[in-house]
Amino acid sequence: RGTPAFILRDMEVLQVTGQEKESYQIRFKVYNPSETDGFLSLRFMSYSGAWTERLLVPAGQAYEFRIPSEGQPNAINLKTNLSQNIPSATFYQFRETPGTTRDTASGRFPISPEAFQPAPGEIIVDNEDAGFSTQESQQRHKLKDLLRKKPKETPQYTYLFPVRPEWTATSMDCCYGDIVRSAMFKKKGTGQATATWRTELPEEGYYEISVWNARDENSYVTIVTEEGKEEKMGRGQRYTVQAEGQEAEEPVIVDMEAEKNDWVSLGQFYLPAGEVSVTLTDETEGIYVIADAIKFRLVQ
Known part of the structure; x- marks a missing residue:
């Protein structure tokens, strides 16, 4: 059965x-x-x-x-x-x-x-949904990298560490999801590699946009300052909201290491009905970025 x-x-x-x-x-x-x-x-x-x-x-x-x-x-x-x-x-x-x-x-x-089900007025796009996609950077690769043999079988979901240079799927209990709780992550880059969530908004209005912070609150990365002090490393992630046919909004930067394992608001945006996208780049002062779920909530 x-x-x-x-x-x-x-x-x-x-x-x-x-x-x-x-x-x-x-x-x-x-x-x-x-x-x-x-x-x-x-x-x-x-x-x-x-x-x-x-x-x-x-x-x-x-x-x-x-x-x-x-x-x-x-x-x-x-x-x-x-x-x-x-x-x-x-x-x-x-x-x-x-x-x-x-x-x-x-x-x-x-x-x-x-x-x-999502609450009335809410739309959630998860990384497992059809509205999610990733784009690798267009940078050139060294010949030795291109010739390097890849494993015959790559698991569907891997551990977060070691961090990989390409978008890779991971599954952790801190991720968002119903039956499958997963996210996509990659090593920090120059901002050319992206993860994008797309959806259709049924009506125009103010929407609060939130991102799911797939953060293990029992684990973090530390750095040593010039003064010799050990400090927690930040992980600012850059998100850009864009409605179809319009210019993109100014990027919103959120330090995910300073937030809880929960929905984190990017703010409220006035958006028309139709397609809207949220894009995350791989630019960060941390060592990686992670893309999970996005939520649109109609405010008015």
């Missing part, structure tokens, strides 16, 4: 108030759009210990799971087991103070698959 697939949303930890004993609740939403039942394996970790759960998600069904916890979970390792999901495991860490709820109901609650 095939292999199951899972779309996951809104993993959170809440403290349950109004109880005699301190208690918490883990909540998340999951949708299995495939024709095959599947299981999720979760390992919950807290300062008081660890435990596991195995959850059934039937084919074509969507649920919100609410799992009680006596201790405050600080990390969750979720595995999709035999599935179409890439990567097959996601590690969640909870560093911030949890929200609160008085609702003690726990279990599996049916929800609509519509909960997994």
Whole structure:
């Protein structure tokens, strides 16, 4: 019957108030759009210990799971087991103070698959979508580079390091995506190599444009200054917005190393209906650039 697939949303930890004993609740939403039942394996970790759960998600069904916890979970390792999901495991860490709820109901609650669609007025273009493309630079290559033998088989997704000089696909749990969470990355260059997202806007108006920051918050690159101090290296990425038939906007530069693993706003732009594109170049003061997803949200 095939292999199951899972779309996951809104993993959170809440403290349950109004109880005699301190208690918490883990909540998340999951949708299995495939024709095959599947299981999720979760390992919950807290300062008081660890435990596991195995959850059934039937084919074509969507649920919100609410799992009680006596201790405050600080990390969750979720595995999709035999599935179409890439990567097959996601590690969640909870560093911030949890929200609160008085609702003690726990279990599996049916929800609509519509909960997994973009919000009204939003358009998302991922690097796995047809509206995304990359362009290598047109620089000349040395003969020895052209003659160098390439591996017979190149994996579909590779590790981020070592950074490669051409656009390469990687898959990490910090990437955006439903079933496949991936991004394209390459070594810094002169600005001639680009990644471009294109979409059709249904109406003119002000749109907030955001980019997904596929950043592993547990990993970073450091440099040593002239004074001998070790500092975190920045990674300014340059984005240009352009509507079809119009001049491009001024580039927007965002230091992705200073932002969280989340949507990062480029600002609001007044755009006409029709095709619009966002282009990222490989120019950066960091050692690489990474291209994942773009979101257009109609403001007015």
